[in-house]
Amino acid sequence: MKSRTIKRHFRESLKTLGRNSWMSFASVSAVTVTLLLVGVFVMIMMNLNKIATDLENDVEIKVLIELEADQKAEETLQKQIKDLSGVDSFTYSSKEEELNHLVKDFGEDLSLFKQSNPLRNVIYVKASDPQKTAEVAEKIEKFDNTHEVLYGKGKIEKLFNFLNISRNVGIGLIVALLFTAMFLISNTIRITIVARKHEIEIMKLVGATNWFVRIPFILEGMWLGLLGSIIPITVVTIAYVKLHSVLQPKLQGEMFQLLDVTPFIIEVDLLILLMGVFIGVWGSFMSVRKFLKV
Amino acid sequence: MIEMKNVYKKYPNGIVAANGLSIKFNQGEFAYIVGPSGAGKSTFIKMMYREERATSGDIVVNGMNLTTLKNKEVPYLRRQIGVVFQDFKLLPTLTVYENVAFALEVIEEQPDKIRKRVMEVLDLVGLKHKARMLPNELSGGEQQRISIARSIVNVPKVVIADEPTGNLDPETSWDIMNLFEEINARGTTIIMATHNKEIVNTIRRRVIAIEGGLIVRDEHGGNYGYEI
Ligand SMILES: Nc1ncnc2c1ncn2[C@@H]1O[C@H](COP(=O)(O)OP(=O)(O)OP(=O)(O)O)[C@@H](O)[C@H]1O
Ligand SMILES: [Mg+2]
Numbered sequence: 001m002k003s004r005t006i007k008r009h010f011r012e013s014l015k016t017l018g019r020n021s022w023m024s025f026a027s028v029s030a031v032t033v034t035l036l037l038v039g040v041f042v043m044i045m046m047n048l049n050k051i052a053t054d055l056e057n058d059v060e061i062k063v064l065i066e067l068e069a070d071q072k073a074e075e076t077l078q079k080q081i082k083d084l085s086g087v088d089s090f091t092y093s094s095k096e097e098e099l100n101h102l103v104k105d106f107g108e109d110l111s112l113f114k115q116s117n118p119l120r121n122v123i124y125v126k127a128s129d130p131q132k133t134a135e136v137a138e139k140i141e142k143f144d145n146t147h148e149v150l151y152g153k154g155k156i157e158k159l160f161n162f163l164n165i166s167r168n169v170g171i172g173l174i175v176a177l178l179f180t181a182m183f184l185i186s187n188t189i190r191i192t193i194v195a196r197k198h199e200i201e202i203m204k205l206v207g208a209t210n211w212f213v214r215i216p217f218i219l220e221g222m223w224l225g226l227l228g229s230i231i232p233i234t235v236v237t238i239a240y241v242k243l244h245s246v247l248q249p250k251l252q253g254e255m256f257q258l259l260d261v262t263p264f265i266i267e268v269d270l271l272i273l274l275m276g277v278f279i280g281v282w283g284s285f286m287s288v289r290k291f292l293k294v
Numbered sequence: 295m296i297e298m299k300n301v302y303k304k305y306p307n308g309i310v311a312a313n314g315l316s317i318k319f320n321q322g323e324f325a326y327i328v329g330p331s332g333a334g335k336s337t338f339i340k341m342m343y344r345e346e347r348a349t350s351g352d353i354v355v356n357g358m359n360l361t362t363l364k365n366k367e368v369p370y371l372r373r374q375i376g377v378v379f380q381d382f383k384l385l386p387t388l389t390v391y392e393n394v395a396f397a398l399e400v401i402e403e404q405p406d407k408i409r410k411r412v413m414e415v416l417d418l419v420g421l422k423h424k425a426r427m428l429p430n431e432l433s434g435g436e437q438q439r440i441s442i443a444r445s446i447v448n449v450p451k452v453v454i455a456d457e458p459t460g461n462l463d464p465e466t467s468w469d470i471m472n473l474f475e476e477i478n479a480r481g482t483t484i485i486m487a488t489h490n491k492e493i494v495n496t497i498r499r500r501v502i503a504i505e506g507g508l509i510v511r512d513e514h515g516g517n518y519g520y521e522i
Contacts, residue, residue, distance in 0.1 A: 005402050202383055205343075206444070207372035208400035210365075 005212070013219035016192045023188040024224060030184045031228025031279055034177040035272045039236035041170045042268050047258055048166075052159055053130075054256035061125040061137045062150040069145040074121065080143050081125055086136045088128035095119040120147060131160060178279060185224050185283030189217050193291045200292065214292060218284050225280020226273075233269045240265050295321045295451060295483060296342060301351035303337055303507070311337035312348070313507035319485065321451065324478045326494050327487040328518055329504040335487040338504060339456050342485070343375045344368050356451060373401055376445030376453040376482075380460035382437045384429040384444075391416070391425040394444045401448070415443040419473060435466035442473055452483040459490055471497060494518040 017024055063081070065074060074092075081090050098119045127136040133151055141149045193200070203213055244261050251257055296319040303312035311334040319325060327335045340346040341353055344360050353360040356374050363371060384393050391412060398408045416422045419439040421432075429437055438458060445453050455474070459467035471493055478484045488494060494501060494517065501516035502509060511519065 002402055004405070008399070198383075199385055202385065202396070203400045204369075205372060205377055205383070206397040206400060206448070207369040209369045212400060212402075 009215045009219055012216040013223060016196075016216070016220055017223055020188065020191050020195070023184075023191055027181070027184045027188045027224045027283075028227045030177075030181040031225055031276055032231050034174070034181045034279070035229050035232035035276055036235060037177060038174055038275060039232045039268060039272050040239075041174060042271060043236060043240055045163075045167055045170065046264065046268075048163055050259050051256040052163055055159065059127075059130055059133050059151060061127070061133060061140065063123040063125060063140055064147040064150070065121045065123065066145045066147045067120060069121075073145050077143055077145050078123060081123060081140060084136065084139060086127055086129065086132050086139075088126045090123055090125040093122045093124065095121050098122055178275075181228070181279050182283035182286065185221050185280055186287040188224065189221055189284040189287040190291050192217060192220060193287060214288050217288050217292065218281055221280040221282075221284025222277055223280065224283075225276040225278070228279070229273050229276030232272050232276075236268055236272065237265055240268075295319060295356060296485075297352075297354045298341075299352045301341065301348045301353060303334075303341065303346065304349045311507050312341070315351070315504075315507070315509055317502065317509060317512065319452075319483060321483055322478070322481050323500060324475075324484045325486070325500040325502055327485065327502050327504060328489070328494060328520065329510075330520065331489075333504045334507040335504055336456055337507075339454050339485070339487055342454055343372055343377055369401075373448055374450050374452070376442075376448070376450040378438070378442055378445050378453060378455040378458045380457040382429070382434075382441040382461075384437055384440060386429055389426050389428055390421060390432070390440055393429065393440055394447055397444045397447050403448075411447055411449075412443075415447050418446075418476070419443045433466070434462050435469055438462060438466075438470055439473060442470070442477075446477060446482065450482065452485065453477060455484070455486040457487055457489065459488065459493070464492065467493065491518040491520070 063077075065077065069077070078090070078092060081087060095117050098121075099113060099117055102119075125136065125140065127133045137149050137151050140146060200213055241261055244258055248258055298315050298317050301312050301315040302310070304310050313334075315338065327338060329335055337346060341348050341360070342355060344363065348361060351361070355371060358367075358371055360371070385396065388396060394412045394415060395408050398411065403411075413422065413425075416425055419442060421436060421439055421443070424432065424436065429440065432440070438461075442453075442458075453474070458474075459470055462470060467490060474484050474486070475497065498515045498517075500514045501511065501519070503511035503519060
């Protein structure tokens with residue numbers, strides 16, 4: 001396509017944007033609301049996801065070994081765990097080492113237990129997929145010489161359940177809004193098409209190609225989408241930078257952290273922009289297909 | 295250059311508007327299409343620039359077979375045909391100049407060539423001095439001349455006109471006919487549907503009479519043949 005033609009299409013698409021300004025305004029508002037929700041949602045979900053991953057990386061299975069188990073039995077158990085599918089790594093820790101840890105954490109008062117150590121030898125196991133922790137733990141429980149198998153039972157499942165549910169609800173809401181925005185855009189474009197029926201008829205009569213007729217309408221949709229993404233991008237960016245600067249210092253030294261501002265916020269902004277363009281172009285495409293018989 | 299073979303057209307509502315048309319036009323010809331209202335004249339014309347698609351039969355225009363022509367190739371057919379209507383079909387917000395230039399702009403012609411060609415055709419139709427006016431500042435005859443200028447601006451081999459004098463008074467109609475004759479004298483084929491008995495009987499050319507979707511008469515230098 002010639003640059004002259006591209007210029008013409010842009011000029012035409014901008015002209016009509018101003019002409020039915022009320023419909024344009026309604027479409028842009030719908031896109032704005034939709035994208036704002038998308039932005040906030042993505043921001044929250046990605047961070048919750050990050051937190052969940054941080055936490056779940058910390059999830060270990062603690063296998064307490066029977067007191068009666070001799071060294072040979074312990075070695076057999078370790079071999080069984082090592083051969084178990086879904087196990088990432090494991091470490092053995094004797095009851096003396098365990099006590100040393102406790103002493104370190106809770107003070108010398110405990111050192112009097114050194115005479116008769118009440119603890120057990122332990123194997124710490126990490127599942128290769130944190131979501132399968134419960135499964136792996138159940139399998140280990142069935143092995144001989146295990147006294148008890150412990151892990152963050154319940155807590156992790158609850159967190160993942162919560163994440164999955166809120167993700168689905170959020171996606172459902174966004175899809176509904178997406179359709180509303182597209183519908184409004186396609187209506188705006190339809191009005192433009194009807195208003196220019198006469199012109200389109202003559203264009204076709206003198207041999208304009210179908211794409212030549214269509215492109216200004218598709219560009220008009222694109223503008224509506226782009227305009228609708230301005231406020232969401234601004235709001236989301238400012239909000240996250242603020243939020244990050246307030247919350248992150250409080251999370252220093254915690255097991256979980258927020259996502260860094262860059263590149264995260266740039267990715268979210270880009271996503272909003274692309275979705276805006278997509279909504280606009282697709283919305284106008286529906287009208288062009290339906291009402292523009294070219 | 296235009297040939298129809300056994301062309302049959304049935305509209306979705308069941309009306310048969312062409313019932314086996316076969317005809318041939320040579321380059322440079324001037325032909326009238328006559329016949330009573332509802333005979334199928336407009337349908338005949340619309341099929342030549344693929345506004346309507348024939349239900350069966352073959353239509354060949356400038357070597358393009360319109361029965362098998364793909365929709366996306368239709369624009370290239372239209373660039374070789376000029377079309378003129380009873381109601382002019384000018385864009386009211388564009389000036390005379392812009393209305394004519396429009397036809398070349400939307401097919402992405404060079405700007406220099408557009409300027410040159412538009413001034414040429416405006417000169418030919420005698421309206422160069424009104425280039426900056428809007429269509430509603432012109433008389434009906436002048437508006438029709440603009441629409442004719444637009445139809446020939448891309449130098450088509452054929453101009454098809456559906457009752458081009460239908461909205462004009464007798465005197466203005468003669469001016470328009472003189473213009474068509476001049477265009478025809480330069481080698482352009484003219485095919486014109488008309489109800490104007492005076493014109494057909496005075497400017498004697500090929501006359502094709504259609505009735506009920508059938509060609510009932512095809513006569514060089516014939517007369518109108520119907521009482522009004
Ligand atoms: N788009 C259409 N859909 C259905 N029927 C149509 C359509 N166009 C024309 N017809 C029918 O086809 C027949 C021929 O119509 P056409 O317009 O070709 O006649 P015509 O010879 O041009 O008449 P007139 O002299 O009044 O302009 C008529 O019966 C008309 O009602
Ligand atoms: Mg007619």
